[in-house]
Amino acid sequence: MHELSVATSLVDMACEKAHAMGGVRVEALHLRLGPLSGVVKDALLFSFEVAAQGTPIEGARLVIETTPITVLCPTCAEERVLASAQRRRCPVCDTPTPELTGGRELELRALEVWEDAAAHR
Amino acid sequence: MPPRIVEVREGVLKKNDLLARELRERFRHAEVTVVSLVSSPGAGKTTFLERTLRELKAHSRVAALVGDLATDNDARRLAQDGVAVRQIVTGTVCHLEAQMVGEALAGWDLPALDYLFIENVGNLVCPASYDLGEDLRTVLLSVTEGEDKPLKYPTIFNSADLALITKTDMAEAAGFDRAAALHNIHEVRPGLEILEVSARTGAGMARWLERLAAPMPARA
Known part of the structure; x- marks a missing residue:
């Protein structure tokens, strides 16, 4: 704490x-x-x-x-908003997203x- | 008249970030590679560091800072011939901050070192928020802890540059599901580099030492 x-x-x-x-x-x-x-x-x-x-x-x-947690999806080449930190994948195409933008x-x-x-x- | 809104847009931990940047600059000038270790209590940071220091000191000049809430037991354990070790007793503070690192370095001749290790307080939450000026932050996960720890503590895995799975000699006895652990680490942090080590048997130590000798990409 x-x-x-x-x-x-x-x-x-x-x-x-x-x-x-x-x-x-x-x-x-x-x-x-x-x-x-x-x-x-x-x-x-x-x-x-x-x-x-x-x-x-x-x-x-x-x-x-x-x-929000936002990432750059390397497949869609778009910034995406994630629902949780436990699943760092593009919500549209399911690609893992190493790059955190927010x-x-x-x-x-x-x-x-x-x-x-x-x-x- | 209603209250006026004044834009600030500054990081709350800006002071720590600035101090960490100064430290990083000092380390770069001194050409010392600084590696920090974070994990939950009992993941094996001290044993792993003990072995790392022992292997490195044959050909490199090494030193360590160890953070703990109380006691200097770890510093006494780590003290070996030719290795300078200093304890940072944080009292009630559950993490190290850049200022504590800066103060603990007083009087040390940094250019005389090749490696400086910083063992953080055993805690997978709080250390995530504080940059210490290190070149490489490693998060340790032992095989006895449960493969879902990365899912429970995504923030620390996102603040690290490398994950180390420790105590691999005990994997079988602990019923460790290696594939699940690797999967979970990459679910919270895709692409994070992972090494597997046993400080007891020495398995994986050679790769770890190679990694330490390799150039470190700029952090923060």
Whole structure:
């Protein structure tokens, strides 16, 4: 369970960004999370609350978008979306697909911040 | 006024990735080949590493870093004449991070080494997320573990460059279904290179050592 380490990195990152924007209040963090990132969504949501306590972003929401696993099918020469990581084959032609094009994301996509920090404190 | 959306688009583990990149650059300058080992607890990382170090040290300069939650038992086991070994005790942390590797290297003369091995904490989940700057990440699967492990832990098999099936001397006793194991590895990671070894009998060690001597393609 390394989600607490990941959550701590996420909180540090958001605090730095908020500070760099002049100490704005953070309403929400938007995260893109791939099934092959090695991070479990529910564990991260739980850890995030713990990690954010006592920091400038305490109370901010963590919004997680799960990204699809995508691969390049060498036979179809098309990008395909896979239903599961347990079967890395093209859903159309059943060819094994070594090349992963998406699914490993662990990315802070955006922050939702209050422009006028003072009004909302 | 509603809250404003500010684009960030940065990896959450960016700090680790940057440190790993710096390490990789240091290793390249020092011309040291860095190989990491990941597996579940008990897959035989330490025994396999012991044998690898013993065979390599006849003609190469080798060193190892070993990660563990507690105890330095593995480092003491691995310490041999002519092999520098350092333990990284991670405490409650279930994986190694680039920063821990960087700190553990303090005072080591990297250019004096040909190979550096990094044994990760026994864990098939968490190490997958952290780049350590290695040239080759190997994931070990022992014949006693069950052939469906790759299906249960696809992420670690996707973060590795090579899979090693270990303890092959015990395959028969364990009722190991080799074809199923190979199939499952390739179901979660088509094309992943697989070697089969026994640290006890030495079977497969020659191919492994050949693989270590071959040029490593750039990682990450």
